[in-house]
Amino acid sequence: MSKRAKKNEQAAADEANDNGTEPATKKGKKAKEPEAPILYEDPPDKLTSKDGRAANMKITSWNVDGLRAWVKKKGLDWVRQEDPDVLCLQETKCAEKSLPADITSMPEYPHKYWAGSEDKEGYSGVAMLCKTEPIKVSYGIGKEEHDKEGRVITAEFPSFFLVTAYVPNASRGLVRLDYRKTWDVDFRAYLTDLDKKKPLVLCGDLNVAHQEIDLKNPKGNRKNAGFTPEEREGFSQLLEAGFTDSFRELYPEQTNAYTFWTYMMNARSKNVGWRLDYFLLSAALLPGLCDSKIRNTAMGSDHCPITLHLVV
Template identity: 35%
Template sequence: MKIVSWNVNGLKAITKKGALESVLSYDAILLQEIRSSDLPLDLLMSGYNIVSFPAKKKGYSGVMTLVKEKPKSVVKGLNQKEFDEEGRTVTVELSNFYLINAYFPRAGDGLSRLDFKIAFDKKIEEFMDELRKTKPVIICGDFNAVVERRDSSFWDENEPGLSPKEREWMAHILSKGYVDAYRFKNPNKIEYSWRSYRFKWKAMRIDYCIVSEELKDKIKDCKILNIEGSDHYPILLEIDV
């Protein structure tokens, strides 16, 4: 199965650029920061099962999952109002695993939303652990945080995504039986999935596909695709499930 995850930085914008067409062939497509409740015609005609969860606030956040296999069940959000109003997660149950599409909050300039971000981290961890009691879990999306120093082109611990608390949670989740598929397949590679439009020297690997450990040996490949159109690049997970 081939799963692609992409923070598109606006569904309407990415569609107008024609960039979305380049990923409309994979078994599952997970989009973050869609910023819209409207579905473009080409998506409606694509033949995918589509689950959209826009934010309550217009033009902000939101996630969308497109999957060829008809989901056995769908969960929108985490059953917590402050997160769900921002359209942060969509989960589909497939035959052999749960697939979570997640857009983690940004810690904010001056780390003004760090507490909100860490609260979200803990809530989604509980959610993942509960699902995993039934089936393996794959979670892909924009985590808005790095794991290691080498995952960023610059270093400032007051910068969103680089703060100790954010990195501690990333290390924590990977210590309890979840696997960063990209790093598993590319142990020595230095590559980034996001690059600042304004400051070209600012880049980080903050987009991930993380799988529960029981699926580790089924990972065939995980790579960052060189597809332009957003300030993020898509990440592709190929897994034998």
């Protein structure tokens, strides 16, 4: 989610305020105790598929909300503990020439790939860090109007493609909603074409809470970026094109599982959040799905990381 959108998550902030800790002060009435937040506890990792095969690929995705700040907040310490085979980052907001040495020198990931905005310094940006060298790496989706913002990296591995994306936000006042709708159509076509060659994993900040279960305050956000009917329909069409939301595949009824919380009104401590970060899988990869995790205790950004365990 973009910085501008984050600052204007008014509906989320309103709900955070509604669920806040200020006691009732009406004369003659006892102060109301604040309700305890309902938190999501990430269950133990499942490392085997339904057919009993052991996971052999671990992928982590994290919107870091500024790579340099995230590094200073010890984000890399968490990454080393998590130890994924591939680390995908979004909203790096950092030109390649300005990358911190702490991340460029990481020996754990000898193969590192970066994409940034061509026109705006400190805007957008994605990265992919791999332990094993991909067969091929490409940037963007082949359309200039989208690719200049540095939002997509695709890596080809022997049995699958891995795509990491930072999907455009519709922005305050929905001023970019029409552009977002165009993006959704073009991005879906790009993924569908890839899927014809070999199956894929899509990960990243897709900037949409698909269903009401995917955010704390659906009623108050129907006209806000990330939960408009148009954005939700775009996501639905992506699923209809043959891709599966891995988290909902495994945890279809799980509530209070979010990956983004506005910095305003103590939203994270109250778990007033949104699920904006996803792993989507081609149908051919579903038999190898072991687990799809939300690491909501990891700090360093207004998003938390997510991790996929897969047999490939």
